[in-house]
Amino acid sequence: MEERPLILISNDDGVFAKGLIELVEVMKLFGDSPHSGMSHAITVERPIRINKLQEEEGLSIYSCSGTPVDCVKLACSKILSKLPDFVISGINHGANTSISVLYSGTMGAAIEGCIHGIPSIGFSLDDYTQEADFTKAKKVVARIFQKVAEFGLPDGICLNVNIPKGEVKGINFSRQTRGKWMEEFEQRTDPHGREYYWMTGYFNDAENEARDTDTFALLNGFVSVVPVTTDLTAYTAFHFMQKWKF
Amino acid sequence: MEERPLILISNDDGVFAKGLIELVEVMKLFGDSPHSGMSHAITVERPIRINKLQEEEGLSIYSCSGTPVDCVKLACSKILSKLPDFVISGINHGANTSISVLYSGTMGAAIEGCIHGIPSIGFSLDDYTQEADFTKAKKVVARIFQKVAEFGLPDGICLNVNIPKGEVKGINFSRQTRGKWMEEFEQRTDPHGREYYWMTGYFNDAENEARDTDTFALLNGFVSVVPVTTDLTAYTAFHFMQKWKF
Numbered sequence: 001m002e003e004r005p006l007i008l009i010s011n012d013d014g015v016f017a018k019g020l021i022e023l024v025e026v027m028k029l030f031g032d033s034p035h036s037g038m039s040h041a042i043t044v045e046r047p048i049r050i051n052k053l054q055e056e057e058g059l060s061i062y063s064c065s066g067t068p069v070d071c072v073k074l075a076c077s078k079i080l081s082k083l084p085d086f087v088i089s090g091i092n093h094g095a096n097t098s099i100s101v102l103y104s105g106t107m108g109a110a111i112e113g114c115i116h117g118i119p120s121i122g123f124s125l126d127d128y129t130q131e132a133d134f135t136k137a138k139k140v141v142a143r144i145f146q147k148v149a150e151f152g153l154p155d156g157i158c159l160n161v162n163i164p165k166g167e168v169k170g171i172n173f174s175r176q177t178r179g180k181w182m183e184e185f186e187q188r189t190d191p192h193g194r195e196y197y198w199m200t201g202y203f204n205d206a207e208n209e210a211r212d213t214d215t216f217a218l219l220n221g222f223v224s225v226v227p228v229t230t231d232l233t234a235y236t237a238f239h240f241m242q243k244w245k246f
Numbered sequence: 247m248e249e250r251p252l253i254l255i256s257n258d259d260g261v262f263a264k265g266l267i268e269l270v271e272v273m274k275l276f277g278d279s280p281h282s283g284m285s286h287a288i289t290v291e292r293p294i295r296i297n298k299l300q301e302e303e304g305l306s307i308y309s310c311s312g313t314p315v316d317c318v319k320l321a322c323s324k325i326l327s328k329l330p331d332f333v334i335s336g337i338n339h340g341a342n343t344s345i346s347v348l349y350s351g352t353m354g355a356a357i358e359g360c361i362h363g364i365p366s367i368g369f370s371l372d373d374y375t376q377e378a379d380f381t382k383a384k385k386v387v388a389r390i391f392q393k394v395a396e397f398g399l400p401d402g403i404c405l406n407v408n409i410p411k412g413e414v415k416g417i418n419f420s421r422q423t424r425g426k427w428m429e430e431f432e433q434r435t436d437p438h439g440r441e442y443y444w445m446t447g448y449f450n451d452a453e454n455e456a457r458d459t460d461t462f463a464l465l466n467g468f469v470s471v472v473p474v475t476t477d478l479t480a481y482t483a484f485h486f487m488q489k490w491k492f
Contacts, residue, residue, distance in 0.1 A: 047434070047442040069349075073441060078427045099361055101478050103315075106371040115345055115426045149488045156424065157480045175479040180361045183323045186268065188293070196293040197320065199250040227483030232347050234403045235474030244393040246417040 005030065005085035005149070008075050011092065012068045012105025015053065015061065019091035019125060022134035026141050029151065048074060059192065068109035076116055087113025088145070090123035093130065093138055097214040098177035098203065099229060106141040107160055114158035115229055119148050119245055121159040126218055127164050137163045140171070140223050153227075160226040162218050170203065177213035178206040248467055251276065251331035252397070254321050254359065257338065258314045261299065261307065265337035265371065268380035272387050273334055274305065276395065294320060314355035322362055333359025334391065337367035337383055339376065341408050343460040344423035344449065347474060353406055360404035361476055364396050367405040375393025383409045386417070386469050399473075400461040408464050418468040423459035424452040 006028050011020045022204065048070055054061040062079060064071040076083055089109035096104040106122045114118030122145065125137045140163050150169040153159070160176075182204045208214055214224035251272050294316055300307040308325060310317040314335065322329055333354035333425045342350040352368045359366030367390065371383045386409050399405070406422075428450045431443040451461055460470035 001452050012391075037452075047444050048431075049440070062468050070445065073314060073429045073445065074431060076434070078431050078443065099476065102357065102361075102476065111348065115348075120442045143492060147492075151486075151490065153482070154483055173484055173487055175481070176477050178477070183319045185294075185324050187324070194295070194296050197324065198293050199316065199319065214467070224488045225328055227480040227487065228477075228478045229480035229483075230345065231346065231422050231424070232406075232472075232474045232478070234400070234422070234473040234475035236476075238398055240397075240400050240469070241419055241473065244397065246389060246393075 004134070006080065008072065008080065008084035008087045010068050010071050010075075010087065010089045010109040012089075013040065013093055014110070015063045017093060017095050017135060018130060018132065022138055023088065023091045023141065024059065024061075026048050026138040027145070029142065030145060046237040050079070068105040069112045072109050072112040072116075083116065084118055084136065086111075086145075086148070087116075087118050087120040088123070088141075088195075089113075089116075089121070090125075091134060091141065091163075092122070092124035093132055094124060094128040095126040095218060096122065096124040096155065096160060096226060097162050098179045098205070100203075101160050101176060101226070110158045111162070111228065111230060114156065114228075116155075119153045119154070119158070121145065121148060121161060122162065123161045125163045125165065127165045133154055134170050140168060143171070144223075144225065155228050158230075160214070160224075160228050162224045162225065164218050164221050167221055168223060169221040171223040171225060174214040174217045174226050175212055176226055176228075177210070177215040179215070180204055180206070187188055197208060252326065254330035254333045255316050255319065256317050256321075256333065256335045256355040258335075258355070259339055261309045261321075263339060264376060264378065265339050265380060266361065267335065267457070269337045269387065270305065270307075272384040273391070274363075275388065276391060278488060284413065296320060296325070301444040305339055309476055312484070314351040315358045318355050318358040318362075329362065330336065330359075332391075332394070333362075333364050333366040334369070334387075335359075335367070336371075337380060337387065338368070338370035339378055340370060341372040341464060342368065342370040342406060343408050343464055343470060344425045345427065346423060346449075347406050347472070353474070356404045356406070356475065357476060360399075360402065360474075363401070363402070366401045367394060367407060369407045369409065372411045373411045378411075381455065382414050389480055390417070390469075390471065402476050403473050403476065404476075406460070406470075406474050408460055408470045410464050410467050410469065414466055414469060415467040417469040417471060418462040418463040420463045420472050421458055422472055423456070425461070437491040443486075
C-alpha cells in the first residue's frame with residue numbers, strides 16, 4: 001500500500017477505555033489518519049450526538065452518543081472525507097468468544113464495517129479489568145492487522161479476534177463455540193419499593209471436548225481468529241424444510 | 247403434541263403495537279399459556295424492570311424495560327415456570343429482510359430463543375404504518391407455525407419470516423439478500439445551539455437480479471422464509487486464511 005491507510009477505530013467501552021487508547025497507539029504505526037468514534041450502546045430511537053475531543057497530526061478523536069454501530073455509520077457517512085480503508089474495533093476489556101459475537105458492541109462495529117465493504121477486525125482481550133495489561137495484545141493486533149493489510153479479507157467476512165490474558169502461545173484459526181449464556185437475574189427492590197433486576201450469568205460451553213473452537217484456543221493460551229460472516233442464512237436447513245408442503 | 251404448548255411471544259414495537267396484539271390472537275389458537283415480554287431496545291447497562299399488565303386464562307401479559315433479547319432472557323429465567331415450547335416474535339411493523347436481520351429487535355428475540363434451544367420464529371409485515379392490516383399475515387403465521395410445531399427446527403436455527411403487504415401469492419424458502427443500508431444522517435441544531443443527527447437511509451440491494459433472495463420474494467408478493475443460523479463462523483474463509491503464516 002503506497003499511501004498510509006485511513007483507519008477507523010471504534011470500541012464499546014467508551015472513549016477513555018485503556019483498551020481503546022492502546023489500540024490507537026498500535027494502529028498509529030500503520031495508519032496516517034486513524035479516527036475514533038466510540039461509545040456504549042444506547043437506544044437507536046434518539047438523535048445521535050458527536051463531539052470532537054482531539055485533533056492532531058494523523059489522529060482525530062470523537063465521542064459519539066450512539067451505539068458502536070451508529071458510530072461506524074456516522075463516521076463513514078458524515079465525519080470521514082472518504083470511506084476508511086479499515087475498521088478496527090476494540091481492544092475490548094473482556095473476551096467475545098462463542099455466542100458473545102452476537103451481543104458484542106465491539107463486534108457490532110466490526111460487522112458494520114464489513115457490511116460497508118471495508119476490511120474489519122474486532123479485538124478483545126480476555127481481561128475485564130480496567131487496568132488490563134495490553135502489552136502482549138498490541139503485538140498480536142499488529143501481527144494480525146499486517147496479514148489483513150497484505151491479503152485483504154473475502155467480501156462479507158470480518159474477523160473476531162480474542163487474545164488470552166497471560167502468555168500468548170500462538171495464533172489459531174478457530175470456529176465459534178456452540179454455547180450460551182445462562183442468565184441469573186438478581187432481583188432487588190429500589191428505595192421506592194419497586195422491584196428491578198440486574199442481569200448476571202455465566203457461560204455454558206456446549207462442547208467442552210472440541211479443540212477447534214475459539215473458547216478452547218483462549219483457555220489454552222492461544223489467540224483465536226474466527227472469520228465471521230454477515231450472511232446468517234442457514235443453507236443446510238433448506239434440505240430440512242423440503243418436507244414442508246405449503 | 248398432547249398438551250397445549252407454552253408459547254413466549256415478544257416484539258420490539260412495544261406492548262400496545264397492533265402487530266403484537268394480532269400475533270397474540272392467532273397464537274391463542276395453538277398455545278395454552280402465551281406470555282408476552284416486550285419492549286423497544288434500550289441500554290443493557292441499566293437494571294431491568296418488568297410489569298404484569300394482564301392475567302387471564304391462558305394469557306399473561308408483561309411489559310419489560312429491556313431490549314427484546316432481555317425480555318426473552320428474563321421471561322425464560324424468572325417469569326415462566328418452565329422453558330417455553332416456542333418463542334414467537336412480532337409481528338413487526340416493517341420488513342426485516344436482508345441485512346436487517348442483524349439490526350432487528352424482532353429477530354433478536356427469535357435468535358435468543360434459538361440460542362436457548364427453543365424453536366423460534368420472527369414474523370415481520372412489509373408495512374410500517376401503525377394501522378397495518380394483519381388479516382392475511384395472521385393466516386401466514388398460523389400456516390408456518392403449524393409446520394414448525396409438526397417438524398421442529400434443526401438445532402441452532404430459527405426462522406426469519408417476512409410477509410408482503412398486499413396479496414400473498416405463496417410462501418418461498420429464501421436466502422438473505424446481500425445488501426446494506428445506506429445512511430443519510432440528517433443534521434439539526436437543538437434549541438441550545440448544539441448539533442445532533444437523525445439516522446435515515448435507504449436499502450441498497452446488491453443483487454437485484456437474484457431470484458432466490460428474501461427481498462425478491464417480498465417484492466413479488468411472496469412470503470420469504472429464511473432459516474437463520476446462530477453460528478456466524480465463515481467456514482469458507484478458513485481456506486482463504488491458509489496462506490497467512492504466523
